Amino acid sequence: MALLEVENLSVTYAPRDAPVTRAVQDVSFRIREGEFVGLLGESGCGKSTLGNGILRLLSPPARISGGRVVLDGVDLTGADEERLRGLRWTNLSTVFQSSMNSLNPVLRIEAQFAETFAAHRVGEEVGARVVELLRMVSLDPGVLRAYPHELSGGMRQRVALALALALRPRLVLLDEPTTGLDVVVQRNILDRLATLRHELGFAVLFISHDLGTVLEMADRVMVMYAGEIVEDRPAPDLVREAQHPYTRGLLGSYADPRSAEVRVSYIPGRPPDLSVEQPGCRFTPRCPYAEDACGQRRPELRPDDGGLVRCLVAQDGRLPRTPAGAGPGLPVFVGFPAAAGLDRSADPPPEQAVGDPVLLVDDVTKRYTTRRGLRTTSVDAVRGVSLALRPGRVTALVGQSGSGKTTIARLVTGVERPTSGQVRFTAADSTTEVRVDRLRGRALRDYRRHVQMIFQDPFSALNPTRTVGYALSRPLVNYHGLRGPAVRERAAELLESVGLAPAGQFLDKLPHQLSGGQRQRVVTARALAPEPEILIADEPVSMLDVSIRAEILELLGKLVRTRRLAMLYITHDLLSARLLADEVLVLNHGDLVEQGPTLEVVGAARDDYTRLLLDSIPNPFSAARRPG
Amino acid sequence: GCTGTEQQGSTTTADGMVDYLDYGGFGGGSNPQANYNPYLPATALGAVGYLFEPLMVFDKYHCEPKPWLATAYTWKDPKTLVFTIREGVKWTDGKPFGADDVAFSFNLLKQHQALDSTGVWRYLSAVVADDPRTVTMTFTEPGASAFLLVSELQIVPKHIWSTVSDPVTFTNATDPVGTGSFTVKAFNPQQLTIARNPNYWQADKIKVNEIRFHNGDGGGQIDQLKLSRGEYDHNGMFVPDIKKAYVDRDPEFNHYWYPPGGTISVYLNLTRAPFDDLAFRRALTTAFDRQEISDKAQFGYVKPASQTGLIVPGQAGWLPPDIPNQGVLGYDPAKADADLTAAGYPKNAEGKRLGKDGKPITFTFKVPGSWTDWVQAARIVTENLTELGFTVQTQTPTPESYENDRAIGSYDALFGVHGGSCNMFTNFQAPLASDQSAPIGKKAANNFVRWTDPRTDQLIQALKVATDENAQKAAVADLSRIMMDQVPMIPLWYGAKWFQYRTKKAVGWPSEENPYANPGDNLLIITNLRPAGSS
Amino acid sequence: MLYFVRRFAFFVATLWAAVTLNFLIPRLQPGDPAEAIVSRLAGRNEAIDPAQVRAVRIMLGAPDGSLLEQYVQYLGAVARGDFGVSYSYFPYSVTHMIGQTLLWTVILVGVTQVISFVVGTLLGTWAAYRRNSRVDSIITLGSTFLGTLPFFWLALLLIYVFAITLRWFPERGGYGGGSTPGWSWLFVSDAIQHSVLPATALLITGPIGWIIGMRNNMVQSLGEDHARLALARGLPRRRIALTYGARLAILPNVTGFAIALGGILGGTVLVESVFNYPGMGRLLLEAVSNRDFPLMQAIFLFTTIGVLVANFLADVLYGVLDPRVRRAEST
Amino acid sequence: MSTPVPAVRAPGADTEAVQVATRVLGRGTRLPGWFVILWRNGKCRLGLLMLAGFVLVAIFAPVIGRYDPRDDDFDTSAGPSAAHWLGTTALGEDVFAQLVFGARTSLVVGIAAGLLCTVIGLVVGLTAGYLGGWLDEVLSFFINLGLVVPALPLMVTLAAYSPVRGLTLIILVISVTGWAYGARIKRSQIITLRTRDYITAARFAGDRTARIIAHEIVPNMTSLIVVGFMGAALGAIGGEAGLAFLGLGDPQTVSWGTMLNQASLGGALLSGQWAWLIAPGAALALLITSFTLINFGIDALSNPHLRED
Numbered sequence A: 001m002a003l004l005e006v007e008n009l010s011v012t013y014a015p016r017d018a019p020v021t022r023a024v025q026d027v028s029f030r031i032r033e034g035e036f037v038g039l040l041g042e043s044g045c046g047k048s049t050l051g052n053g054i055l056r057l058l059s060p061p062a063r064i065s066g067g068r069v070v071l072d073g074v075d076l077t078g079a080d081e082e083r084l085r086g087l088r089w090t091n092l093s094t095v096f097q098s099s100m101n102s103l104n105p106v107l108r109i110e111a112q113f114a115e116t117f118a119a120h121r122v123g124e125e126v127g128a129r130v131v132e133l134l135r136m137v138s139l140d141p142g143v144l145r146a147y148p149h150e151l152s153g154g155m156r157q158r159v160a161l162a163l164a165l166a167l168r169p170r171l172v173l174l175d176e177p178t179t180g181l182d183v184v185v186q187r188n189i190l191d192r193l194a195t196l197r198h199e200l201g202f203a204v205l206f207i208s209h210d211l212g213t214v215l216e217m218a219d220r221v222m223v224m225y226a227g228e229i230v231e232d233r234p235a236p237d238l239v240r241e242a243q244h245p246y247t248r249g250l251l252g253s254y255a256d257p258r259s260a261e262v263r264v265s266y267i268p269g270r271p272p273d274l275s276v277e278q279p280g281c282r283f284t285p286r287c288p289y290a291e292d293a294c295g296q297r298r299p300e301l302r303p304d305d306g307g308l309v310r311c312l313v314a315q316d317g318r319l320p321r322t323p324a325g326a327g328p329g330l331p332v333f334v335g336f337p338a339a340a341g342l343d344r345s346a347d348p349p350p351e352q353a354v355g356d357p358v359l360l361v362d363d364v365t366k367r368y369t370t371r372r373g374l375r376t377t378s379v380d381a382v383r384g385v386s387l388a389l390r391p392g393r394v395t396a397l398v399g400q401s402g403s404g405k406t407t408i409a410r411l412v413t414g415v416e417r418p419t420s421g422q423v424r425f426t427a428a429d430s431t432t433e434v435r436v437d438r439l440r441g442r443a444l445r446d447y448r449r450h451v452q453m454i455f456q457d458p459f460s461a462l463n464p465t466r467t468v469g470y471a472l473s474r475p476l477v478n479y480h481g482l483r484g485p486a487v488r489e490r491a492a493e494l495l496e497s498v499g500l501a502p503a504g505q506f507l508d509k510l511p512h513q514l515s516g517g518q519r520q521r522v523v524t525a526r527a528l529a530p531e532p533e534i535l536i537a538d539e540p541v542s543m544l545d546v547s548i549r550a551e552i553l554e555l556l557g558k559l560v561r562t563r564r565l566a567m568l569y570i571t572h573d574l575l576s577a578r579l580l581a582d583e584v585l586v587l588n589h590g591d592l593v594e595q596g597p598t599l600e601v602v603g604a605a606r607d608d609y610t611r612l613l614l615d616s617i618p619n620p621f622s623a624a625r626r627p628g
Numbered sequence B: 001g002c003t004g005t006e007q008q009g010s011t012t013t014a015d016g017m018v019d020y021l022d023y024g025g026f027g028g029g030s031n032p033q034a035n036y037n038p039y040l041p042a043t044a045l046g047a048v049g050y051l052f053e054p055l056m057v058f059d060k061y062h063c064e065p066k067p068w069l070a071t072a073y074t075w076k077d078p079k080t081l082v083f084t085i086r087e088g089v090k091w092t093d094g095k096p097f098g099a100d101d102v103a104f105s106f107n108l109l110k111q112h113q114a115l116d117s118t119g120v121w122r123y124l125s126a127v128v129a130d131d132p133r134t135v136t137m138t139f140t141e142p143g144a145s146a147f148l149l150v151s152e153l154q155i156v157p158k159h160i161w162s163t164v165s166d167p168v169t170f171t172n173a174t175d176p177v178g179t180g181s182f183t184v185k186a187f188n189p190q191q192l193t194i195a196r197n198p199n200y201w202q203a204d205k206i207k208v209n210e211i212r213f214h215n216g217d218g219g220g221q222i223d224q225l226k227l228s229r230g231e232y233d234h235n236g237m238f239v240p241d242i243k244k245a246y247v248d249r250d251p252e253f254n255h256y257w258y259p260p261g262g263t264i265s266v267y268l269n270l271t272r273a274p275f276d277d278l279a280f281r282r283a284l285t286t287a288f289d290r291q292e293i294s295d296k297a298q299f300g301y302v303k304p305a306s307q308t309g310l311i312v313p314g315q316a317g318w319l320p321p322d323i324p325n326q327g328v329l330g331y332d333p334a335k336a337d338a339d340l341t342a343a344g345y346p347k348n349a350e351g352k353r354l355g356k357d358g359k360p361i362t363f364t365f366k367v368p369g370s371w372t373d374w375v376q377a378a379r380i381v382t383e384n385l386t387e388l389g390f391t392v393q394t395q396t397p398t399p400e401s402y403e404n405d406r407a408i409g410s411y412d413a414l415f416g417v418h419g420g421s422c423n424m425f426t427n428f429q430a431p432l433a434s435d436q437s438a439p440i441g442k443k444a445a446n447n448f449v450r451w452t453d454p455r456t457d458q459l460i461q462a463l464k465v466a467t468d469e470n471a472q473k474a475a476v477a478d479l480s481r482i483m484m485d486q487v488p489m490i491p492l493w494y495g496a497k498w499f500q501y502r503t504k505k506a507v508g509w510p511s512e513e514n515p516y517a518n519p520g521d522n523l524l525i526i527t528n529l530r531p532a533g534s535s
Numbered sequence C: 001m002l003y004f005v006r007r008f009a010f011f012v013a014t015l016w017a018a019v020t021l022n023f024l025i026p027r028l029q030p031g032d033p034a035e036a037i038v039s040r041l042a043g044r045n046e047a048i049d050p051a052q053v054r055a056v057r058i059m060l061g062a063p064d065g066s067l068l069e070q071y072v073q074y075l076g077a078v079a080r081g082d083f084g085v086s087y088s089y090f091p092y093s094v095t096h097m098i099g100q101t102l103l104w105t106v107i108l109v110g111v112t113q114v115i116s117f118v119v120g121t122l123l124g125t126w127a128a129y130r131r132n133s134r135v136d137s138i139i140t141l142g143s144t145f146l147g148t149l150p151f152f153w154l155a156l157l158l159i160y161v162f163a164i165t166l167r168w169f170p171e172r173g174g175y176g177g178g179s180t181p182g183w184s185w186l187f188v189s190d191a192i193q194h195s196v197l198p199a200t201a202l203l204i205t206g207p208i209g210w211i212i213g214m215r216n217n218m219v220q221s222l223g224e225d226h227a228r229l230a231l232a233r234g235l236p237r238r239r240i241a242l243t244y245g246a247r248l249a250i251l252p253n254v255t256g257f258a259i260a261l262g263g264i265l266g267g268t269v270l271v272e273s274v275f276n277y278p279g280m281g282r283l284l285l286e287a288v289s290n291r292d293f294p295l296m297q298a299i300f301l302f303t304t305i306g307v308l309v310a311n312f313l314a315d316v317l318y319g320v321l322d323p324r325v326r327r328a329e330s331t
Numbered sequence D: 001m002s003t004p005v006p007a008v009r010a011p012g013a014d015t016e017a018v019q020v021a022t023r024v025l026g027r028g029t030r031l032p033g034w035f036v037i038l039w040r041n042g043k044c045r046l047g048l049l050m051l052a053g054f055v056l057v058a059i060f061a062p063v064i065g066r067y068d069p070r071d072d073d074f075d076t077s078a079g080p081s082a083a084h085w086l087g088t089t090a091l092g093e094d095v096f097a098q099l100v101f102g103a104r105t106s107l108v109v110g111i112a113a114g115l116l117c118t119v120i121g122l123v124v125g126l127t128a129g130y131l132g133g134w135l136d137e138v139l140s141f142f143i144n145l146g147l148v149v150p151a152l153p154l155m156v157t158l159a160a161y162s163p164v165r166g167l168t169l170i171i172l173v174i175s176v177t178g179w180a181y182g183a184r185i186k187r188s189q190i191i192t193l194r195t196r197d198y199i200t201a202a203r204f205a206g207d208r209t210a211r212i213i214a215h216e217i218v219p220n221m222t223s224l225i226v227v228g229f230m231g232a233a234l235g236a237i238g239g240e241a242g243l244a245f246l247g248l249g250d251p252q253t254v255s256w257g258t259m260l261n262q263a264s265l266g267g268a269l270l271s272g273q274w275a276w277l278i279a280p281g282a283a284l285a286l287l288i289t290s291f292t293l294i295n296f297g298i299d300a301l302s303n304p305h306l307r308e309d
């Protein structure tokens, strides 16, 4: 008998002011004792809702509208409050995505363990048990005396994990447990998790949109799309031969940056609106293999080739076989360094002549002094960094969180002044050098006509109360002196140039009416509006779903080439750096530790830290990843 | 409504005394502190009037002196006054009272000006005790006009006060020693109880064993309610519609009597046009509906005032016989209109009254915003003026800034109070003498309209030094003629002295039928009270 | 540490500002305390006697020297705790008058504030715990309506019904006229009787802020992730409501409470004036209308100090209660 | 004491989320989204209806009141009758007319003082929060000073000492003593807002500070501003009534506070004129209640947890 049985579970959101959303529809699956199951899907497809449904943590306006959840023979959906309370944590525990908020801020860690034990009347040797738990997640017992805010994000995450395992549950539900954490820390926690599972043997339902991680960790992977499970299959099979076109699209957007050639594809379009009833397969509008029948008949989740799949075409065996890495029929984006070959940066080809640097960063150091109580601590966010940006070339700046990447962006754009060193700018049409580190007021505004920035988070980079048209009009009015209808015309052109067509329909929208990818394009369009020579892109894709990522990267790559922009591309994601950049700089704690042509750095890293970064990348394609 | 009274059974003790009486507030602010220094009237408790006594007590209604600690007085000459001191009076600590104490008290005030709150030393030059029974006072000028002041000064025991290091800050809080009819029995800031002094020199006249003063809310809601329920035997506060609210609740016992106090007049700033024009002022004397003010703003408690500046009918004896209707002028807007036009202030086509410069006359009228009856009166006054074509703007400042503006002459028109005392000299001197005035911008002592007229000053000086009644009457008659003819101010109504009393426990209160004293004449009243039911 | 230095600097600066303001207010006003006293004594229907004004003016004494000298003298006097002599209670000192009234205010308002806070917090917790139930509606709507009744009006009605009509309680004052102030049982019970009505008025209008604040904070904290996780951990509902809801929700209320306690002295003007309560609020009102500058200055100073100290304590308390508080930032 | 409801709220309420929510809801209807949220909240709806009633009464006061509130030609201290529904005052004025006209005063005071407080608070809070530096230190000091100086005594003192008393003065006094709380909240809000990426983005787009404040920041603070306004208006209405009751109001203005003051001085209890005493107090209570109820909805606006679904 399976440990967890989910049968035809449906969850709806029925808020008073909006149409009913069927966030989870008819989902059925089982998890065996000790099994590690991954749940994969784009943002908003209903993963968390499903998880909360299983945990029975849904609160209005959400409710379970059908189906059952049976844990170890007990029907959770029908259980009363007290019954449920008894089962919780002893059988089914969880780690939420938001490690920041899932611990009670006013209780010491110790107390939170204690109350958990107390609630389930576990009395024996609690103290020793807690220490043991913390040891398992590599934490010092000292943290017991600490309050949550005194711990770093990674530590809190590990505390949450230890807490989840405290009562030796049989199933642990992990909802994006490492999102928002630094790559290296993330790696650390996932490794811990894998080991613990081998030691303790609990089953895991692992929810994530991070393909690499899920594929690497899970025995079996379920793929969710628009509230439905569309594919369910052992991980190695999925990597080898996905049967649903959506899964293929997702897989195509992922590649190992360490491989010699990197090709990624992306699925155009956005997931459907779940509040609108749609006949047939929900993926039809985005599907390259769609047939007429797909739009009419709703496919069932049927066994197919050792797994389950919900696709008419696949069930009929008419889906072409493709190698992993790119879905045929999907737009493909090939990072040009790979296409251009290894030797290019060493000896730039004449047709892509490398111009003189427009921006020179010369031995800059930025020291932040923070006062805390009587003590002042100073951090060198950036130490002695030098770099140059050239027209038509992308320089990637990679590094762990807190390594000083954003600080460099702020220094380059004049938001911040360096403690020492210089930032020099030479406009393309002039020979005079501008000392960026001395600009202020008007001069700074003039400078920003040449240097623009794409913000990391498309959700916070647009004012929620202002329309797209307004956002785009400001640089046009300020830098080009456009007035009246000309502004709108030019704004529309800009939108088209970033692929938002027809532009008219976007100009009057507010940011919340746009998808993440659309917002990111608007942000990009705004940065392009002053026709800058330098573009600083600070982690422009980190917040986006994998499929949109590739799309944005392609757009950026095209812009650099067509407009001969000099671009500084900031990221902690080596895959995107590999796709986009000619040159990579690796930053570690403010120091530049490695620098060179992309392929060289990725392929043959000389620095330990760079290698650590590379090793942290999940590697689902490596056959040797799991013992047995 | 519950009008029953708390006290049952006999309120009269076996020996024919009133057991106790409940009086209203006793002064000293909201949180009174023990202070029985009679020379600090601003902060002393009201009971000092029962503890200390003066040489003479004035019946302020008829303005007649009654012998008290002095049995007699004579003017040796216009500048020398000799008092004969009563024998057999004892201080409450048993020590005998004598002329020495009188002289000491006066000289104490000479030494400490802060204590001379009535200003007796403005007139005196020396006070000496000639022998235990005689005190001689010498004045700097003929002193008849100061007689009231010196005879009313409360006398303190020399044997105690001479040992006080600083009489100005002396609160006399523990067992105050006086000659008075009562002694302090108990005090807390809510209630002050004084008890009959059995050794009082006229103890037979005191028929009240105890008086309890209650610290009220100064005539607010609660005090009014308690009054209406008969919880006060005596109080003095403003109550709207007293007949309905008080008398009708218990018509047998509840009574009131509101004799007139000072005169409330319209003060026009005589340094400004058109108020400096006599014809203009004279025209205005019939412009105001005094009766409506009395009836509406003052609830009919008071009477319209006489233009003479005297209180009629009380002081009618001072009036020159040829003045019709005792100088009380009627309301005649038509006459006022005609007089104004004749005086060169015609109305224009829109009905606006024009000044001599041909521009419409506009001015402000100030009244303290928190004095609601005055505000109401001001409303009637401005209505009357508006009907005559003036544009009048009412301003309602705080009482403090009102008083300040009035003193420094920063106003067009407002209300002022004058007269009403038994001292005819100050009644006219304060509002009219040029030495009481000051330039605009400087604080005037009292002459706020800034009336400067040599003839008035002469008359006031004559009144000041006049020793016999005829000379005084002549001066007053002439001064009231000046009021009639020159119109330095326009009297409207007589401010009332609030006085409510209850005859359940005690009778013998002064009243309209038996006005033997004014409401404030406590010593006269207490010696007249008898238990109810006694004849 | 620096945090405390900053707080202390603020404390001193504010105190200085209050003291200086106190110094300036009387000097910027029209009117003259002596005149105010005399004319109040005479009443509006009698002419004031210039002789008496003169005597009072001598009695009160006028400050001498230039404005700056006066200021320095004044600062010195304040530093020594010498607030001078009250004008309206001459020759009693300001300190004496405040000593007479302080305790009344502190006890009446302090006790009712504490009760309001406790009751309000409990009711708010209950309402949030039973959110959207009938209990919740009754508590929130009921307290809203009662809490918004104008205080002075409510007080009048209470006096009329319970003191005048039913005669259950005395209608005004802090104690009866016949009793002797002191710590005797007789007096204390008398004082308690007198305080019932004002306390009732305060208690009817008092708890609403705490109720609504507590309820809303708690609803919010119960909606947060850590409360959901607690539910998933199988903690009993009541424990979640208390340690995850109330425990967090009470934090802003506690600081609010400390501040409210500090504001006691300032907030009692209406209470005390309606009930003729012998406290500092009424004294202040009287001082203001009598132009009793020394008394007014001292009361202002006391209230400001009270609020400042309370604010300071609230900050400290917050630091104790909420481990998250980031000290360097809060100013 | 008359203004309880110390709005205890977390200043960090995510205003942007509110804006989004309000706009989402506004779609499809012609009503603005914030209004939809407010209207949906039962308590708030009741409050809005009550307030609308008061506004109508205030607007049509001359029609509804029938008499001039200052017309004193009637019997004095009369009880309720067909001619005078709530009786007459001790001066012979119609109580009902005064009650109706009093709604005007209360609303005018509430709105004017609410606006003034909000504007002062906004200007100070914005300047301090956005510009930072020494200016922030100075302004923060004044904000804190404004917070610790006890409001009611200061109000009483200011009202007592001003040479002329009028409604304008009362409004000024209330505003001068009441702006600080709003300023503090706005300051802390703006400190969180100014670090948002879109503010930096606006600077990259070449906008000047003033424009950024007016066009990027202020629109994101609307719910906070509305809350502040409501709170200030509520305090002002109570404050005016309290001052008037203490006799520190403007006797020329007909307001519920002056009515109560005059009812109290005019012996309403004594003559048993319950209507004269109860009506203004009840009206005041209802008006303040309506504001408080609306505040429930506004709380829900800025805090989705509090919405009623």
Ligand SMILES: Nc1ncnc2c1ncn2[C@@H]1O[C@H](COP(=O)(O)OP(=O)(O)OP(=O)(O)O)[C@@H](O)[C@H]1O
Residues within 6 Å of the ligand: A013, A014, A015, A021, A023, A041, A042, A043, A044, A045, A046, A047, A048, A049, A050, A061, A209, A274
């Ligand atoms: N409170 C809510 N009210 C209405 N709809 C909601 C609510 N919460 C979520 N939804 C809808 O339910 C759907 C599923 O949301 P859910 O949070 O489960 O997605 P998810 O797969 O976990 O996404 P993510 O990867 O971003 O966490 C979404 O379309 C969302 O719009």
Ligand SMILES: Nc1ncnc2c1ncn2[C@@H]1O[C@H](COP(=O)(O)OP(=O)(O)OP(=O)(O)O)[C@@H](O)[C@H]1O
Residues within 6 Å of the ligand: A368, A369, A370, A379, A380, A381, A399, A400, A401, A402, A403, A404, A405, A406, A407, A408, A572
């Ligand atoms: N304003 C500041 N004051 C003090 N310290 C700062 C400040 N800004 C950044 N730092 C510190 O400087 C270091 C580098 O920060 P930075 O934001 O540049 O890192 P990053 O590489 O962009 O990290 P992430 O990937 O998390 O965005 C960090 O240790 C950070 O704490």
Ligand SMILES: [Mg+2]
Residues within 6 Å of the ligand: A047, A048, A049
């Ligand atoms: Mg999710």
Ligand SMILES: [Mg+2]
Residues within 6 Å of the ligand: A405, A406, A407
């Ligand atoms: Mg960064």
